[in-house]
Amino acid sequence: MQFNEVELNLPPQFEIGQKVRTRKLLRNDGTFAGQEIGATLAKKGETGYVVHIGTFLQSSYIYAVHFLPSGFVVGCRGKELEPVED
Secondary structure, three states, X not given: OOOOOOHHHOOOOOOOOOXXXXXXXXXXXXXXXXXXXXXXXXXXXXXXXXXXXXXEOOOEEEEEEEOOOOOOEEEEOHHHEEEOOO
């Protein structure tokens, strides 16, 4: 995908219910209530399930991923996730 391409012109990369893995450490950027800014929300390689697909700034998808170990539901960009094949 090109840098200036609107991601919403394409179908979502992941589906609701799909098992995914984080590609990097996810920290609170201030948008996750109840946790300090900079707090770890999900470690690299942690798995979870897509529970909702939303949009951000009418240009990209945000995947709400439920990470079972922590119980957190974290909004993730597609580039932060990869599919898990069972």
